[in-house]
Amino acid sequence: MRWGVLQFPGSCDERDALHACSLLGQARLVWHEERDLAGIDAIVVPGGFSYGDYLRAGAIARFSPAMEAVAEFAAAGGPVLGICNGFQVLCEAGLLPGALLLNESRRFTCRQLDLVPDPGVDGPKSEAEVLNSAHRPTLSIPAKHGEGRYWAPDEVLDALEANGQVAYRYARGQNPNGSARDIAGVRNEAGNVVGLMPHPEHAVDPLSGSTDGLKVFEAVAAAGAPA
Amino acid sequence: MAAVRARVLIRPKEGILDPQGKAVEGALPALGFEGIGHVRVGRMVELEAEDPERLGELCEKLLANPLIEDYEIERLDGAG
16 A cells, blocks of 8 residues: 655644554655655545645645645545544545534643544445454544534534444544534545544554554545545 | 725624634623623635636635635725
8 A cells, every 4th residue: 555645834744644654555745736646545634734724724725736636536536534634624625524613612622532433324344344343442542633623514414424424423522622413534425535633643653552543544545446 | 907905704604603702702791891792703804806706706715615604705995
């Protein structure tokens, strides 16, 4: 598996994402001005503050040449994982439904929490298998963000749940930002584009207390057909 | 061609929790301002446009996120 990790001015988690991907295959950074994704099997849009997050988080990054290439890659079925700011970028780009708003508490949140993976009602079988192989029913992964409150109109939320597009929920009582229906991450209708606020790339080494983050990368890799 | 000055007002949609507005509202009584409610905090963008007809498209694509925000375009007279 060859991973490409996007890098915008203002990204700050691309190195950890690169490290996580390198544990599962080969990985390289993709500078935001690059358009050529040839030879890449899966894309990670990492966390940080792309272009300073001016205007709205992710609003400007979506117009970068690299993101135009990612949109084509996703349309062709290629697996794409957006983390934190990357999730915000994917929502702004229209590759995922909904939006991320200022935390209900108005405070930046930074804590280890438990995520409940949801392989979806008719979720991709391979992904379900990956998730079922987990030793624990929940994933211990850190979250750190100021604008992570997932929001979409009620009818959209109903459709997401009916279609199995809720990818991750915060474990009961651990919703750190006021997200609708405890949603921590969603996937697109085809299942190959996934975004979440917590940071699986910070949970890949026993040194940091959990290696559950790798399961998120593995699930995304299994969900998409390499483009 | 003279550019037209315009002002774009962007605010969170009705019904969406606005924590900034809540924070401002919560601070007001302590400062002696009573009887002020429903505070919503948005932002204003001032710009000059050579083709003001495209401002709507600009708002839809970049200045606002139509899913969560409403916007108003105000063209200012005496442009130059």
